[in-house]
Amino acid sequence: MVTKLLNICEPHRAYFGEKDAQQLAVIKHLVRDLDMRVEIVSCPIVRERDGLAMSSRNARLTARERSEAPVLYRSLLAAKELVQSGERDPGVLKGLIRSVLAEARLGEVDYVDIVRADDLTSVMALSGECLMALAVCFGHTRLIDNISVRV
Numbered sequence: 729m730v731t732k733l734l735n736i737c738e739p740h741r742a743y744f745g746e747k748d749a750q751q752l753a754v755i756k757h758l759v760r761d762l763d764m765r766v767e768i769v770s771c772p773i774v775r776e777r778d779g780l781a782m783s784s785r786n787a788r789l790t791a792r793e794r795s796e797a798p799v800l801y802r803s804l805l806a807a808k809e810l811v812q813s814g815e816r817d818p819g820v821l822k823g824l825i826r827s828v829l830a831e832a833r834l835g836e837v838d839y840v841d842i843v844r845a846d847d848l849t850s851v852m853a854l855s856g857e858c859l860m861a862l863a864v865c866f867g868h869t870r871l872i873d874n875i876s877v878r879v
Contacts (some may be wrong), residue, residue, distance in 0.1 A: 730755055734766050741767045745774075747781050749859055753848050773873070774817045775801065781873050790803035796832040800864055803828035805877040807860050811877045816854045818842040829864060837865035838870060845876055854879045 734742060744752045756768050774782045779801035780794075803825040810824055822840045829837055843850055845857040846851060854877065861874035
């Protein structure tokens, strides 16, 4: 669909949000692999005042789920701080993220992963630009978030 749209419209630039990092990476590779003449521009995640990534899905959260949902960003920030203090072991970082996410009694962790930012492959130790990403379900609402770190 994206290929058809870009080929029909022939834009000079196309803007995609960093919140869905997997989609962004796929589109960047698609454009590069097909030698498409469009610049893919990454747009930073826009957040609510409490840190929750803005999404139309947030409206489906109950009041209690909404009050717990900012734990996603808090868990990523805690891991980023640990990276900044020298931690490079993805297992330790994922463990910290999961322990902070456990504060959300209504949230069920779908995944927590740490990957290379450019191709989303798993890392054995952090180096270069990496992405710490997660998904948590609150009832029927699945929320995603991520944060990048450079080491």
